[in-house]
Amino acid sequence: MIEVDNLVKKYGSHVAVDHLSFTVEKGEVIGFLGPNGAGKSTTMNIITGYIPATEGSVKVNGHDINENPKKVKRSIGYLPEIPPLYPDMKVKEYLKFVADIKKVEKAKQAKMMEDIMSLTGIKDMEQRLIKNLSKGYKQRVGLAGAIMGYPEVIILDEPTVGLDPVQIIEIRDLIKDLAKTHTVILSSHILSEVSAVCDKVMIINKGKLIVSDTPDNLVERMQNQRGIHLTIKGEREVVEKAFSEIEGIKDIKWEEEPEESEMHSLTIYTKETEDLRENIFYKLAKYQCPIMELSMMTMSLEDIFLEVTKEKIELTPEECSLEKEEE
Numbered sequence: 539m540i541e542v543d544n545l546v547k548k549y550g551s552h553v554a555v556d557h558l559s560f561t562v563e564k565g566e567v568i569g570f571l572g573p574n575g576a577g578k579s580t581t582m583n584i585i586t587g588y589i590p591a592t593e594g595s596v597k598v599n600g601h602d603i604n605e606n607p608k609k610v611k612r613s614i615g616y617l618p619e620i621p622p623l624y625p626d627m628k629v630k631e632y633l634k635f636v637a638d639i640k641k642v643e644k645a646k647q648a649k650m651m652e653d654i655m656s657l658t659g660i661k662d663m664e665q666r667l668i669k670n671l672s673k674g675y676k677q678r679v680g681l682a683g684a685i686m687g688y689p690e691v692i693i694l695d696e697p698t699v700g701l702d703p704v705q706i707i708e709i710r711d712l713i714k715d716l717a718k719t720h721t722v723i724l725s726s727h728i729l730s731e732v733s734a735v736c737d738k739v740m741i742i743n744k745g746k747l748i749v750s751d752t753p754d755n756l757v758e759r760m761q762n763q764r765g766i767h768l769t770i771k772g773e774r775e776v777v778e779k780a781f782s783e784i785e786g787i788k789d790i791k792w793e794e795e796p797e798e799s800e801m802h803s804l805t806i807y808t809k810e811t812e813d814l815r816e817n818i819f820y821k822l823a824k825y826q827c828p829i830m831e832l833s834m835m836t837m838s839l840e841d842i843f844l845e846v847t848k849e850k851i852e853l854t855p856e857e858c859s860l861e862k863e864e865e
């Protein structure tokens with residue numbers, strides 16, 4: 539239903555979005571996850587037709603955003619990071635204004651406004667000035683505006699940013715409700731948020747798609763890349779020599795240490811589900827490098843995010859489901 543193909547956005551020489559391709563099926567809830575400046579808002583702004591892409595295409599239900607912008611925009615409800623609210627309008631007045639802009643038929647407006655105000659929990663606030671609402675309620679009004687006209691696709695840029703924990707739960711529940719009947723794309727830099735509401739997580743870093751999968755699969759897949767954390771005593775060259783003789787080590791991450799230190803803390807990433815603890819023990823014993831500490835690390839979604847956005851773990855094409863989809 540949404541096809542993003544080779545999207546590029548350049549600001550001068552800075553590449554904010556770097557050949558991004560993905561598809562979102564009808565009814566899916568997709569979470570864009572990435573650190574600040576990853577390119578999430580830029581991508582969303584392009585999909586909604588708010589800004590043009592430098593290269594690439596976006597199609598919604600087969601319609602290209604550049605060739606048929608009106609049709610595409612009508613099928614999308616967008617809540618930007620800062621909702622475009624008019625502070626001096628009352629809530630109901632604002633929603634009427636949005637309904638008019640979105641060309642909702644006059645005869646349908648009253649019921650739609652009532653339904654949307656109930657859904658977003660702002661009925662009691664309908665006569666309040668927007669400027670006097672709390673941040674959480676302002677966010678709900680923004681969301682109500684995005685849903686107005688019942689677009690098929692709802693795009694939410696950091697919908698819970700700046701809200702208190704109670705408001706976050708309320709907005710998340712609202713998103714879950716919307717997800718039952720809509721295709722939703724939301725962005726966040728909070729993992730728990732994405733894993734709580736999304737069918738699929740797309741981790742974006744420096745404008746590139748790093749990995750795309752379900753939250754559960756991501757954790758499972760990364761657990762296959764289990765790490766072994768070690769503290770070893772001995773000369774670094776000797777330790778390195780010992781490791782070079784062990785098969786199945788995928789990567790070694792050395793922690794910073796003072797020069798000529800005798801203690802080395804490091805994490806070994808192993809291939810697949812291999813458990814190399816015994817091999818490591820015997821090999822280091824052979825080279826007389828005592829293991830002072832050894833622990834297995836299982837990765838949470840939080841760790842995965844940190845790892846992939848720091849580009850410490852490189853996923854192979856087979857591991858990246860996007861590549862699989864293209865096959």
Ligand SMILES: Nc1ncnc2c1ncn2[C@@H]1O[C@H](COP(=O)(O)OP(=O)(O)OP(=O)(O)O)[C@@H](O)[C@H]1O
Pocket residue numbers: 549552553554572573574575576577578579580581727
């Ligand atoms: N209008 C602009 N002019 C120049 N550079 C821009 C512009 N908009 C965004 N950028 C740059 O493009 C990159 C991506 O920005 P973007 O806002 O899409 O990231 P983001 O993932 O949404 O981050 P955040 O979570 O901080 O909003 C950043 O480096 C940003 O500084």
